[in-house]
Every structure is written in structure tokens, then in C-alpha cells.
């Protein structure tokens with residue numbers, strides 16, 4: 001470890017993009033992709049950055065991995081400034097951006113890794129054993145001598161990951177690592193991510209899949225329109241939106257009086273109404289032990305057709321509540 005402090009620390013990071021559009025590109029437009037990001041990420045953990053498309057996830061990942069300059073603010077990785085000490089940081093960081101780019105399709109997976117090993121300055125004597133090691137790690141040994149153009153989407157992503165860990169980085173940035181992968185490859189990728197953390201690598205992972213963040217990340221931040229709208233453990237985020245249990249009631253229409261009565265039950269913090277054709281659904285956020293499905297059933301007792309279900313509030317619920325709030 002290079003320092004005992006946080007793996008990542010940012011203060012007020014902003015990033016704007018200026019572009020031109022309209023007739024003869026006369027109209028200047030400015031996109032504020034990041035609007036003041038304050039983050040602290042511990043070493044040796046997986047930190048998740050969750051947010052919808054366009055939230056600013058890739059922009060922040062690129063700034064932290066020295067690919068892009070911030071407009072203002074400061075960021076430190078392993079205690080070093082990402083702008084002034086980029087040269088010190090680069091060999092200690094790995095970056096895997098999603099997508100098909102960045103690989104040489106006409107040569108084999110192994111040849112690709114040889115090229116990157118030379119780029120990273122891995123000594124020739126160590127090169128082949130290192131490549132064998134990472135190919136095994138991502139489960140590509142069987143296909144390593146085939147041309148990359150014959151690889152499936154999942155195999156290419158594995159090769160990207162192999163490239164990202166070839167130089168044994170202390171910190172690895174993964175930008176939507178499972179996007180577009182079939183379920184099996186996505187599961188294998190998540191397994192690999194966990195095994196890297198077990199080896200002491202710090203992982204900064206972005207995703208727009210709620211369940212993926214919930215499964216992998218003990219701590220996470222939710223990014224919406226360039227701002228962090230929440231930052232905590234999954235459990236505490238559940239409490240933040242007012243309830244760790246969710247009760248859903250469905251029937252053919254509810255009236256306002258019923259919804260008011262439900263609001264008055266103890267521990268109910270929020271009720272969302274949705275219509276699905278003739279069926280209405282009420283989603284209640286409730287605190288443990290204060291209100292259960294029986295109490296909800298009692299209020300709605302005069303519906304002949306009624307379904308009431310209770311479940312743990314998922315991260316998806318939390319996420320939608322927060323991103324919705326931000327949009328208002």
C-alpha cells in the first residue's frame with residue numbers, strides 16, 4: 001500500500017463540457033457533467049457508484065484515472081493528486097472502460113496482452129508467466145491463442161479485465177463492467193471482482209444495475225445529474241428513504257380516504273400510487289415492526305380482490321426514490 005489514508009478522496013470536483021450546436025454551430029452549449037463531487041473511498045474495498053445514463057459516472061471515472069482533467073476541485077488517489085502526480089499514479093492504477101474499443105482484433109488475446117505488458121514496462125522475463133496468470137484468472141486460457149475478432153462480447157470483456165490487472169494495480173476502476181454481457185459472463189465478472197478485493201485491490205465500480213451494486217458494494221454513492229444524492233451502506237440507504245420494509249397492495253382502484261388512513265398508520269413514511277390498466281398498486285415504505293401487512297389488509301378490508309405483499313426494501317426502491325426526488 002502506498003499510504004494508509006483513503007484510496008480516493010475528492011473535493012468539490014466539477015467538470016463542464018463546452019460544445020456547439022445549431023445553425024453553423026453558432027450556439028454554444030455547456031453541459032455540467034459533474035457539479036461538486038465530495039467522496040472518500042477506503043482502501044481494500046469495493047466502492048460502487050450507481051447512477052442512470054448521463055449521470056456523470058464515466059466522467060468521474062476518467063478524472064480519477066487521470067484520463068480527463070477536472071474543471072475545478074481536487075482529487076487524490078492513494079494520497080496523490082490526479083492532475084499533478086498523474087505519472088506517479090498511472091502504473092498503480094488499472095482502468096477498464098466498457099465497450100469494444102481498445103483491443104487489437106486481428107491478433108490473439110495473448111498477443112494483445114504482450115503488447116500491453118510492454119506498454120506497462122513489465123520485464124520481459126516475467127511477461128509470459130504474468131500473462132498466463134491473468135488469462136487463468138479471467139478464465140480465458142482455452143481461447144488465448146485465438147484471434148480476438150472471434151471472441152464473444154463476454155470474452156472481450158474478460159480480456160479487457162485481464163489487461164486491467166496485468167500490471168497488478170493497487171486500485172482498479174471498472175466502468176460498467178458487465179454492461180451488455182450475458183448473465184453467465186456477468187456472474188463470472190462479479191466473481192472475479194470479489195476475488196481481486198480479497199487480494200487487497202481497491203475497486204471503484206460504476207453501474208446502473210441496482211442489484212449489482214447491492215451484491216458487490218458494501219458502500220456506495222448514488223449519482224444523479226452530476227451530484228451525489230446519497231452515500232452510505234446499503235442498509236443505511238434503506239433507512240434514509242424512510243423504511244427498510246416495502247408493502248405493496250393491489251386492487252381494482254383505491255380511494256383517497258383509504259390512502260389517507262394508510263398514511264396515518266405508524267411507521268409509514270411514503271406511499272406511491274401507480275395504475276396498471278384497471279389495477280392500482282400502492283407501494284408503502286414502512287419501518288420494521290411498526291406496520292405489517294395485516295394492518296394494511298385491515299384498512300383495505302372492503303376490497304373483494306386484494307393482494308398484499310411485504311418484502312425488504314431493495315436498493316432499487318431506494319435508488320428510484322432518490323433519483324425521482326432529484327428530478328423534481
Ligand SMILES: Nc1ncnc2c1ncn2[C@@H]1O[C@H](COP(=O)(O)OP(=O)(O)O)[C@@H](O)[C@H]1O
Nearest residue numbers: 017019031033052053054055056057058059060
Ligand atoms: N466529451 C463530451 N462532450 C460533451 N458532453 C459530454 C462529453 N462527455 C460526457 N458528456 C456529457 O456529460 C454528461 C455525463 O456523461 P457521462 O459521464 O458519460 O455519464 P454516465 O457515464 O453516467 O452515463 C452527459 O450529459 C453527457 O452527454
Ligand SMILES: [Mg+2]
Nearest residue numbers: 057058059175
Ligand atoms: Mg458511462
